[in-house]
Amino acid sequence: MLPADLLMQRYQGEAVIPKRLPCSADNLAIAAELIALFQAATGGTRAELQAQLQILEGEETDYRMKRGLAHLLETAFSTFEMRSPLDPATIRQRVFALSAQSIPGPQGSAATLAAVAETLSHELEREVSPEQIRAWLYADLPEQQVLTSFDAPTPEALLQRYNLSQAQGVLYRASHVVITAHRNDPGEYKLLFRYVKLFGLMAYIEGDADHGFTLTIDGPTSLFTPSTRYGLALAKMLPALLHVTRWSLAAILVPRQLSPYTPQEARFSLHAGCGLVSHYPPGKPHDSILEQAFAERWAHTRTAWRLEREVDLIPLPGSVMVPDFRLVHPDGRSFLLEIVGYWRPEYLRKKFAQVRRAGRHDLILAISERLNLERAGVKTDNLPARVVWFKDKVLPKAVLEVIGE
């Protein structure tokens, strides 16, 4: 992601449009030039790298774009390390303690450095010059650190990352986002909600699996005052949303009031066809081998019921349930199936509480028989869901039986 001063965006009325670099020959050349510069700078200090970057920037007006690309290369693809034979803080302490004995000035400094160089030459058993001491003095400062490795992206990948970062940057100022998730199969919602939860966000969910969902995402205190407190979290969520297949997003923004022409409120919108590329790893197609095996078995089962993956969302107060599968019959009937393979009593108790609170009567739970529930202290009475018990594998036949086929 980019710091605020490297974000570039323009207004079209109240709509904010982030900078987007097309994969043109010109832009690819700039990206390639920067990547080559980083490759050549490997082994040198950050200060040297920055001096090179400054030369490349020159007096051209596109310096902010170049700085943005360089920032991504520096933060996401580079490793910097400190180079000094001793802890620089120790060197500093010795130099400053000795220097305090003389009146500060060029003569005093030269004498101090010479004295410390001599002591260190003895200690390290090699020739140490006063100039080296001066260099090691602040070897731990970021600008003195050495670029030890650079994991070069392709120029296309760098431009993609830049475009994503600019879009994420718009969300820094977002008070909330509204995502319209159209009918999706597979939905890939689990990954999305995993990030929603990870970043401390909250979602208000409306809709159903056949018509799609509206997800309003913000944070606990958004209820009182819309604030940009959750903007960074929303920005971090964006790459996860890119893995969902069909969606559109609308964000309300509170722009930083930089000039009298800045609007009080602005908007940002994005949709699945936006062309942005996520760098988050995609969610696994199936959470477990159990689910995968079940889906494969279903494909070979002769039935009118169709199997869809992660297409439905069951809103719960303060949470959401994303059932693994949905079974749809051509006549319109449908059921939701959740496979509970390996569980601990605490997990199962929570799951049952969720099912009770969900108030849905089309739920099927397939639960592994590996533990004695009574002995584990989990009560199964008063459970509104149909239950399929299984030993090693979930059989389509057993599931079809509980729905009366």
Added chain:
Amino acid sequence: MARPSTLSFDRGTLILHPPPPGKAWIDYATWDDRVERFRIRALHYRRLVEVLTAEGTTLVDSAREFTPLTLVPALEMTPYPHQREALAAWVAAGRLGVVVLPTGAGKTYLAQLAMQATPRSTLVVVPTLDLMHQWYAHLLAAFPDTPVGLLGGGSHDSTPVLVATYDSAAIYAEALGNKYALLVFDECHHLPSEFPRVIAEYSLAPYRLGLTATPERGDGRHADLQSLIGPEVYRTSAAALSGTVLATHRIVRLTVKLSQRERERYDTLLELRNRFLQQHSIRLGSLAGWQSFVKASARSRAGRSAMLAHREARAIAFGTAGKLRVLADLLAQHASARTLVFTDDNAMVYRISREFLLPAITHKTAVKERHDILQRFRTGEYPILVASRVLNEGVDVPEASVAIVLSGTGSQREYVQRLGRILRRGEGKLALLYEVVAEATSEEQLSRRRRQGVLARPYQQMELLETELLAAEGGEETCYQPTC
């Protein structure tokens, strides 16, 4: 009988469920569809509990996790009259409010007294890592039997007495909100900004104390201190305390001439910039003018080079070699004095540190080393210390008797606080402040602006002393000629 209403804490807010009888609480509650519960601002905790109690409602309070503490002070001093008055005013205001005291008037000890008067788990929020360690050291000495911890600067403790930076406390505001009954905001004028204000908003702390020398903010947001902390309950000025707490001090302004080469380069750069500004009818000197310059500089090559020229000219004025020559001279003059050197930017700090081999502190200095350097400065092992803005606010450096300001911005607060550094109490100490500026550069205006702001405020005594000093030396300003 109905289940009693329970109040719980959720990431910086309160949830009240099931809804209690009565009506008064509804003023504070908002229905939250996402969880199907009533949600309440954490900031309203105290008032909510008060109205529910007044109506005789049974409330299960599972929100608060703050605890009573036994605070046995190991460090006791006779409070100054202003500390006693301030404490009484704060307690009388229901332990909610802001106390305005000049730098060096013993804010830390006042906070200790407030903690003793309100023995509950306490969060102290400070703007810098240096202040963090100063508070930490003081609280450890004051309450040796109480666990005191740090949040920020590489530490992440969770102790009943916690000292945190504004940044870290704001980042963890959701988690800290219900763990502390007393919040102490040092330099509380920082609090109303957009990011840190959540420390107060997401907290249910019923007791809050704000401390500052300069509550007023350029953006007018100091009005929000009323709702975030409480009303201003006490104020006294440096002038009122003069002679009782603060050392007397003198200010000496030194003007440095640029060397011939620097002067030529500076003039060339300014001419280049001014030509561009004229062509585009841009006038600097106001924020709007500056913004149009920034915009214009991003649009054309000529604008870009004008901006680069402006920057280089500024760097010459701020970082001129002449200042380093003056610095060497001043350091030699005051060879035995405990001296602080301030500059505006880190690059200059490190340049001085490398050339003069003097210990330096910037925001990049690790907490442990910073602590160590300050310790050595206090004991006198390091007689001189170079620092950037990082030491600006209220760090206790009791022994410093000379301060040298090598450059600075026009911000009034910064200047007052830099002065505060040497205004610390000392036995018969006469503190000296040198301000070194380059002659006939834009920097002179900054210095004038700084001093005007200061003179209009409680520091009239300084004007007197400065006039006396100038008269005694028989000239307007001491002038240094470059020797090369």
